Amino acid sequence: MNYFVRRAGTALATLFAVATLIFLTLHLVPGDPAEVLMTSGGMAPSREAIDALRISLGLDRPLWDQYLAYLARITSGDLGTSFQDHASISAEIIRRLPRTVELIVSAAVASVLIGMPAGILAALRRGSFWDGLLSSLASLGLSLPIFVTGTLMILVFSQTLRLVPAGGYADFTEDPLKHVVYLAMPAISISVGLIPVVFRMTRTSILEFLEREWVRTARAKGLTERSVLLRHVVRNSLSPVITVLGLHIGTLLGGTVLVEYVFNWPGLSGMLVQAVEQRDYPAVQGIVLVICILFVLINMGVDLLYGLLDPRVRAR
């Protein structure tokens, strides 16, 4: 209980710090939302028009006043409306977040399904041809930037082979098949960077656990090699893999920008970049807050998973 309260306290403090920091940073960066709104494409609005817009957006008020109003707003769960078209930020996040989460989760599932067996194989056949091949592939996957993978995939699969559309999005409820087709390339290009992470972590972790005394004990007491591996080695080696994967998923929440851009996937990261470019303060603040909350939640989730995997953590 005490542990939980402390964790929740830290989480709240983190959220408050992030909320304040993002507010200050946004207001410190040059670039006025009203000006941006009225000047795209090189147009010159009149001073009065800009001033009228600043007043209607509440940007004419003193900074501390805006800050207090902002804090009051977010603590009551209201993320406000967009400077661009007065659409509700929370509604837009609710629409877009699942798309980004879907991308990340599909990529994560693919990475576990491919990276883990490959990691186990490489560890058990350490130094073999397979180990060498898989490890080299992992290095390649890790070093390829996502825009290279993505652009190459578009070139090969949509422009040359014409198998899939170059990019875009279809709603699952309208056309499930098309939805999956659009999802495939961006999800795969994320997993190209994620599979090696899982692979390497699994391989290192298993190699480490294979050396432990209790593995020797398990073997000595006559357990089958299969049982030793599954119950004692693999299960124990999952913890570090999950930690790393959890951290990566958290980072990906705001970091699928390039993938979403290259494949025109209308997710949360794309919305964040656009909001920054347009100095849409409420949108940037809302998205960053939501990402921060999710990050905290994922970390708590990872802790819970440890407990399931390792009874010692539960007892503590």
Add this chain to the structure above:
Amino acid sequence: MEVARAAAKGTLRFGLSSFPPSLNPFEYSGTAALTVKLVLYHSLLSYGADGLVRPELASDYKQVDSTTYEFNLREDAVFHDGSPVEAEDVKFSYESIGAQKSTAYLRQDFQIIDKIDVTGPKTLRLTLKQPNAVFSQVLASGYAPIVSRKSAASNFIGAGPYTLQGIDRGSAITVKAFPAYYRKDLPKLEVIRFVAMPDESLRMAALESGDIDIIEYVSTQNMGRLEQGASTHAASVDGPFMYLLFNTKEGPFTDVRLRRAVSYAIDRAAVSSFGFSGMGKPIDGLPVPTDPAYDPSLVKERLAYDPVKARALLKDAGVSNLTIQLLSTSQYAQHNDTAIVVQQNLAAVGINANMRLPDWASRVSLGNEGKYHLAVQGTSGAYNDPDAVTGYIGGGQPASYTRPFGYENAELDRFLDEGRREMDTARRAAIYAKVERLAIADVPIIPLIWRPQVWGVRNAVKGFAPLPGFLSFQSALKLEETELK
């Protein structure tokens, strides 16, 4: 209401460079948004393929005297809710644009209207406060649409060839042919789906693989690829232009000799070949597209590249080792690349330029506040008439990143004013020759090159062609005649 007509058919997919932040027809929300607005809303007047003003929701109009215009509205024009387009709707729309608290893009331009008299259900008279040669151009703008007086902001009802079918916020907008549209047998397409694709390489890929039929904002580097493609071609016009502007209030360029020196130092051919694949046509005078009221042959002195003269001017001014702040943006390659060439050109005559390349939003703010000595800018005028240059070099306007900071020239302003009030084309051309001569001598801005505005089009698409010059951003007017073969 149903008229016997050939059924519109086919779905055209249009790749926009960004998702329209708003579809409010009176407000400025970017060129991608204007493309969509132009198929939903129509104005009293508009532009034909030749770039000349034509009647649109008006069946005809005449100028009774220098300040009075009379309009007859089309008998067959109806709004998307089925109600007829009437003079009261025109009055409502124009009053909304010109209102005190209006955020309309043309609010300032509409202040010239003195009176709007509704003389019948389908007739009205507009009286201006003073004669204005470009008034019909203002009414033809996509930002002066007629909306139903029964509708209100965020859901204005228009009378364009297409009706709004659906918005997938952030990614796509779908419009459907309006069956009661007033032009017979138009529009030809049943559905247009506007898909936002911010990445140019993706727009190119989608066009080439056949997922998209028309894309906008193709860079000159990709034009050859479109022309060589088996199923694609490029449609291009000289649209916007690139120019340099000075801070004439603070810093070294308060001195006209130094402005002239910079003007001679810039190699337009290099700007064109480095940033625009050699396709940017140099501008040697005022940035005015072809127009009857502008005749460059009247002015002998032209802008030219002459680094020797530039060095001589610097020497005359007693300046050596000059270091200046050059402002541009890294967000758009065309602005970035132009700045790089300018920096090198300046170095060649002994001016050291410190480059500042923030993102677009910051660049706009720094420009509005005059925090630069020399800045790179690209823009498009409101119309092809030479009066459009008032927006860049005219005085008495608020400071803007599109105008040289602090620049005022009373003589220039007098000529500009004269040109606007004069109705005779030949006399106007003579007035704008004086404007040009002054602008070349006083160099508030340095026009550089015309920037090709390029669309990528699949060969199956017929009937789409960009409008000339500054009107290129209103090319969506052609979408009602566009079809898929």
